[in-house]
Amino acid sequence: MKTLFYVLQKEFIQVKRNKVMLRMIIMIPIVQMLVLVFAATYDLKNVNVFLVDQDLSSTSRKLASKIDASPFFTINNTSFNPEDGENEILNNRDDMVLVIPKDFERNLMREDKANLQLLVNAIDGQSAQIGYSYAASVIGGFNKDIIADWKGLPEFKPPYQINTVSRFWYNSELEYKWYMAPGVLALLVTLIGLNLSSTSLVKEKEDGTIEQLNVTPIRKIQFLAGKLIPFIVIALFDLSFGLFLARMVFNLPIVGNLGLVFGFGVLYLVGILGLGLFISTVADTQQQVMFVTFFFMMIFILMSGIFTPVESMPQWAQTIDQINPVYHFMRVLRMVVLKGSHFGDLIHEFVALSILGFTFLTLALKRYRKTA
Amino acid sequence: MKQFLGFLRKEFLHIFRDPRTMIIIFGIPVVQLMLFGKVISTDIQNAKIAILDQSHDNTTREISSKLLSSGYFVLGQELLPGDNVEDVFRQGKVKMIVTFGPEFEHNLERDGKADVQLLADASDPNTARILTNYASGIINDFVKKEKLQNIQLPDQINVEVRMLYNEGLKSVYMFVPGIMAMILMLISAMMTSISISKEKEMGTMEVLLASPLKPIQIVLGKVTPYLLLSFINALTIILLGVFVFGVPIKGSFLLLMGEAFLFILMALSLGILISTVAPNQMVAMFISLLGLMLPTILLSGFIFPIQNMPLPLRIVSNILPPRWFIVIIRNIMLKGTGIQYIWKETMVLIFMAFTFIALSIKNFKIRLE
Numbered sequence: 001m002k003t004l005f006y007v008l009q010k011e012f013i014q015v016k017r018n019k020v021m022l023r024m025i026i027m028i029p030i031v032q033m034l035v036l037v038f039a040a041t042y043d044l045k046n047v048n049v050f051l052v053d054q055d056l057s058s059t060s061r062k063l064a065s066k067i068d069a070s071p072f073f074t075i076n077n078t079s080f081n082p083e084d085g086e087n088e089i090l091n092n093r094d095d096m097v098l099v100i101p102k103d104f105e106r107n108l109m110r111e112d113k114a115n116l117q118l119l120v121n122a123i124d125g126q127s128a129q130i131g132y133s134y135a136a137s138v139i140g141g142f143n144k145d146i147i148a149d150w151k152g153l154p155e156f157k158p159p160y161q162i163n164t165v166s167r168f169w170y171n172s173e174l175e176y177k178w179y180m181a182p183g184v185l186a187l188l189v190t191l192i193g194l195n196l197s198s199t200s201l202v203k204e205k206e207d208g209t210i211e212q213l214n215v216t217p218i219r220k221i222q223f224l225a226g227k228l229i230p231f232i233v234i235a236l237f238d239l240s241f242g243l244f245l246a247r248m249v250f251n252l253p254i255v256g257n258l259g260l261v262f263g264f265g266v267l268y269l270v271g272i273l274g275l276g277l278f279i280s281t282v283a284d285t286q287q288q289v290m291f292v293t294f295f296f297m298m299i300f301i302l303m304s305g306i307f308t309p310v311e312s313m314p315q316w317a318q319t320i321d322q323i324n325p326v327y328h329f330m331r332v333l334r335m336v337v338l339k340g341s342h343f344g345d346l347i348h349e350f351v352a353l354s355i356l357g358f359t360f361l362t363l364a365l366k367r368y369r370k371t372a
Numbered sequence: 373m374k375q376f377l378g379f380l381r382k383e384f385l386h387i388f389r390d391p392r393t394m395i396i397i398f399g400i401p402v403v404q405l406m407l408f409g410k411v412i413s414t415d416i417q418n419a420k421i422a423i424l425d426q427s428h429d430n431t432t433r434e435i436s437s438k439l440l441s442s443g444y445f446v447l448g449q450e451l452l453p454g455d456n457v458e459d460v461f462r463q464g465k466v467k468m469i470v471t472f473g474p475e476f477e478h479n480l481e482r483d484g485k486a487d488v489q490l491l492a493d494a495s496d497p498n499t500a501r502i503l504t505n506y507a508s509g510i511i512n513d514f515v516k517k518e519k520l521q522n523i524q525l526p527d528q529i530n531v532e533v534r535m536l537y538n539e540g541l542k543s544v545y546m547f548v549p550g551i552m553a554m555i556l557m558l559i560s561a562m563m564t565s566i567s568i569s570k571e572k573e574m575g576t577m578e579v580l581l582a583s584p585l586k587p588i589q590i591v592l593g594k595v596t597p598y599l600l601l602s603f604i605n606a607l608t609i610i611l612l613g614v615f616v617f618g619v620p621i622k623g624s625f626l627l628l629m630g631e632a633f634l635f636i637l638m639a640l641s642l643g644i645l646i647s648t649v650a651p652n653q654m655v656a657m658f659i660s661l662l663g664l665m666l667p668t669i670l671l672s673g674f675i676f677p678i679q680n681m682p683l684p685l686r687i688v689s690n691i692l693p694p695r696w697f698i699v700i701i702r703n704i705m706l707k708g709t710g711i712q713y714i715w716k717e718t719m720v721l722i723f724m725a726f727t728f729i730a731l732s733i734k735n736f737k738i739r740l741e
Contacts (some may be wrong), residue, residue, distance in 0.1 A: 020655050032666055038682055039670045039689075042498050045680045089536060090707055092699065095679075113528040120533060123706050125541030127677050132533055133505065143529045160519040161485045162435075164508035168494035168501075169461060176497050187666070194659065199654055206573075283392070286653045287566050291396040294558070294661060298404060307675055308412050309499050311419050311467070317411040335464050338495035345463045348721075 003218055007226030011200075015230055029188050029238045033245050036184050040307070041176045044072055047131045050085040050094040051078040057105035059146070066142050067098065072134050082119075089121045096120050096131060108146070170255075170338050178253070181246040182333040183306040188242060193235040193269050194297060197276030198289045200227055201368075206286060211332055220368055222275060224361075232269045239265050243337075256336035260343060264336070264353070268329040271357030275325075277364040300326040325356050375585055379593040379706045386567070387597050392432045397563075397601055401555045401609050408547040409617045415543065416502050420448030422466040424455070427476035435488070438514050444506045468492045480519075481708045492557065497656035532598065548613035549701035550674030552606060556632070557639050557668050559569050560602045562660040564643030568594055569656040572647075587736055595640045602639070606632040622708025631718065635697045638721050641728035642693070650737035696720045 016022065049067060053060050068075045078096055079085065085097030099117035108114035111367045118135060122128035171178055206212040213223065239262070246252040276293070283289045303310075303317065304326040310318060328349045335341040343350070387393065421439070425432050439445050448466040451457075460466055471489040473479075480486040490507050492500035537543045567730040568591075580590050610628070615617040621628065643660070650656035670676060671685065672694040678686055689695050696717040703709045711718070 018649070018654075021658070024655075024658050028663075035685065035688070036666055036670050039685050040676050041680050042676065043680060047679075085538070090703075090709055090713060092703075108529065113530060116529060116531050118531055118533045120535050122535035122538040122541055122545050123702055124677055125535075125538055125543055126546075127680075128535055128538070129541060132535075136531055136533075139529060146529075160480060160515055162480065162488055162511055162515050163485065164488045164490055165502075166490045166492060166504040166508065166513055168492050168497070168504075171494035171497050171500075174494055174497035174501055179496055179498070191661075191666075195658065199657070203654065257461065283571075285390075286657065287570065288390070288392050290562070290566065290657045290661065291393055293401060294562075294665075295396050295403075298400070299407065302404075302407050302412055309419075309496060312416050313411050331464065334495055335462070339464070339493075341462045341463050341464065367492055 004222045004225055007218055008221055008229055009224050011230045015224045015234070024193060025234055025238065026190070026241075029242050030245065032188055032243050033181070033184060034249065037177050037180045037246070037250060040184070042126065042130065043174075043176050044127065044130050044134060047073050047134070048076045048094040049073050050088045050097045051075050051084055052080065052082050052097060052099040053078060054080055054102045055100045056105040059105040059108065060100045063100065063139070063142055064098075067135070067138055070134075070138050072131075082117075086120060089119070094121075095127075095282070096135065098135070109150075175250075177250045178338060179334070180306075181250050181252050182337045183304075183330055185239065185242045185246065186304070186326060186330040186333050187301060187306060187359055189235050189239050189265070189269070190300070190329075191297065192220055192238055193231055193272045194276045194293055196231045196234065197227060197273040198279045198283075199230075199286055200292050201277055201280035201288055202283055202289050205280075205284065220365060224365060224368065227277060228270065228273050231273055232266065235269050235273075236262065236265055252337070254337050255340035256338075257340075260336050260346075261333065264329065264332045264346070264349075266333075267350070267353050267357060268325060271325050271353060271360050274357060274364050278360055278367060281364055281367040283361030297338075300324050303327060304330050306330060322352060325353060325357065328352050328356075375583075376589045376593060377552040377554070379589065380596055382598050383567075383593050385537065387601070387623075393520060393584055394613050397559060398605070398608070400559070401551070401605050402471045402612065404551050404555065405548070405609060405612050408551060409544050412543075412547075412656055416499060416506070417443055418446050419444060419468065419499070419503055420446045420466045421451040421468045421470060421503075421507075421715060422451050422460055424449065424451040424453070424469060424471040426453050426474040427472050429477035430488075431477040431480060432472040434518070435472075435514055436470070438510055440506060442510055442552070457491060461497075466494075467496070467499060468507065469586075470507065515737070543619075544613070544617045545619055545706060546675075548609065548617065548619045549698050549705065550669075550672070552609045552632070552701060553635070553672060553697045554665075554668050555605055555609065556602050556636055556665060556697075558660070559605060560598055560636050560639035561646065562657070563598045563601075564640050565646035565650065565656040565660050566653055567598075568644065568647035568651050571652050591644055591732075591736070595644065598640060598643075599618060599636060602636045603633065606636070619705060621705050623704035623710065627711060628701070628704045631697070631700050631714075631721075634718065634721050634725070635693070638693055638725040638728065641725050641732060644732040645728045645735070648732050667692060671695070673698055693724050 051064055053064060055124065064075060067073050077088065081096065082099050085099070091099065097119040099119070101115060104116070104225050116139065117307065118132065120128045120132055168174055169369040202208070204213065243254065245262070247254060275296075280289055281293050283292060302319055303313070303324055310321060310327065315319070332349050333345055335346065407597065423436055438445055449460065451460065451469065457469060460469065469491040471491065473487055476486050488511060490504045492504050494500040535541060571580060581587070585593075606629070610621070614621060646656055646659050650659060668674070671689045672692050673689070674694070678689050678695065682688070700717045702712045703714050
């Protein structure tokens with residue numbers, strides 16, 4: 001016990017003396033929480049529309065002003081030639097071209113139907129789809145107004161109608177930041193934990209100080225515990241700091257039990273740090289460590305479901321995700337923070353994280369030899 | 373010159389003798405492209421939903437089967453009246469609950485009107501919105517096709533939509549340019565910064581500086597191997613994108629490679645700059661990995677469109693080199709534009725490269741304290 005205490009003292013002093021590192025441990029979470037959560041959004045803010053109005057009727061003008069008045073669309077430029085519009089898209093100045101063909105109003109009156117063309121820059125398929133569906137709903141609303149106007153009906157009623165009422169639980173305003181904040185938090189904790197732990201041991205190797213530690217009576221498990229505990233403390237500090245920031249800046253509702261969050265945090269970090277230590281027992285240089293960590297982090301993060309729902313992945317990928325600790329932890333964070341899930345709802349994640357943590361730690365312990 | 377070649381040889385040997393690093397340098401692009409192409413998808417499919425059918429008549433059964441056969445939804449759970457909806461969501465097993473009220477068909481036939489309730493778990497707001505959109509689309513479609521077969525509605529405006537440059541709305545089209553920018557940025561900047569700060573940390577920088585090599589030769593020698601490796605990487609990514617995922621190269625291939633070369637040069641000079649600032653490998657790594665990785669993924673328009681961000685972030689994104697590079701690549705590959713559409717972005721990259729080089733020369737110390 002006393003040995004462990006001294007090992008811990010050494011590690012904490014080392015962390016404390018590394019001023020650059022210490023600053024980064026605090027600054028990086030702040031910056032990334034604030035920047036990334038604001039940045040990562042699918043909420044459409046503003047779509048620049050290029051209008052080609054070849055009809056120039058009162059109806060087409062009404063439609064144009066209706067679109068311009070909607071908060072999502074701004075009509076930037078107009079012309080009579082659709083090619084000008086395509087050129088604007090090529091130049092990245094506009095995202096969408098709306099073509100109102102000649103005789104739009106006349107067709108609508110005489111033949112009861114008329115066509116509009118919408119050209120969408122679809123390189124970003126997701127945004128294109130959202131933009132198109134907004135445009136379609138604005139035009140649909142306009143269509144209803146017209147029918148009401150022309151036919152003098154208060155609102156046209158088809159004989160059969162199924163109303164769909166959508167209700168959004170836990171986030172009725174569909175605030176995307178609330179979804180991203182716990183996700184980015186899980187990421188930060190992982191990045192900090194994995195980076196610190198994976199480099200610390202290999203640095204001792206590179207500096208040759210590991211030899212000095214190896215000849216001391218410090219036991220393997222004490223040595224690893226000494227490496228683990230300070231980093232858990234740092235990462236948990238970052239976790240609580242990040243939660244605090246999210247609460248203050250994004251108004252993130254923390255519905256669930258904070259104890260549960262931190263309990264899972266410790267469990268998760270033991271596993272992640274174990275993995276970090278394992279990597280650094282295998283590698284010889286910091287450069288190798290860095291690339292291995294980067295490699296794993298990248299796969300872990302992308303498959304964790306931070307940006308895209310795990311359910312849309314192919315089945316085999318979802319199976320692989322069972323051994324991805326980031327996936328489980330992100331799920332836990334989001335479920336507890338946003339929905340207030342109880343421990344009973346998280347048994348699966350608890351078991352998975354425990355098994356993963358135990359495996360990584362055992363691997364690190366087995367791989368670490370006191371002989372050079 | 374001969375000395376320089378000798379030094380260059382030493383640097384190449386450093387890299388080639390470290391197979392683990394080699395594997396990772398060449399493995400990362402392949403794995404990442406595969407991940408994005410095959411696994412990561414923003415398209416929703418097979419989302420688990422629960423159905424609470426209090427009516428159990430023909431219409432509700434038909435609508436349910438329409439929903440479940442659409443490919444977007446699978447049935448995760450059949451709910452009974454009285455089940456606690458909150459419990460279902462809290463366990464996180466289903467994303468949406470479709471509720472039909474009692475006497476659904478009866479209401480529809482008699483009053484011409486019936487209600488379906490879609491409860492979505494909006495802790496993932498994006499998915500929730502898409503799912504409810506899909507579901508109400510399917511239900512509306514059902515009404516139009518099955519119930520309103522022969523009725524001509526008055527004054528219909530029909531929107532014909534054309535999705536330019538990406539008709540299938542494939543997300544790979546977005547990801548290939550993004551991954552290229554990210555990999556080149558990280559590999560080039562990270563590798564050079566590490567390899568120079570490593571010499572510092574090990575004390576071998578002193579030896580190099582005392583040698584007859586000029587500082588510029590040292591830096592060039594450090595950078596050249598990574599220039600080559602990154603270029604091979606760029607080529608691999610493009611080839612995989614084209615042949616495995618069918619992303620077109622509509623513009624000039626030569627121009628594309630030229631721009632890639634420019635971007636790599638820029639990233640390498642950034643790496644040198646980082647190494648002149650960072651006292652040791654650890655700091656160099658933190659700056660390049662933590663400082664560059666997430667911003668490159670999130671702020672460059674790789675996944676999330678820049679125009680949706682708040683103004684301060686849109687301004688910040690301008691100082692990120694990948695943001696410009698991604699525009700260039702998308703223009704060349706997907707839109708097939710020539711240099712006249714991307715000269716501004718190209719100038720920005722050239723300017724950045726020069727700035728980084730100038731700053732590094734200013735910061736480069738011939739003597740170690």
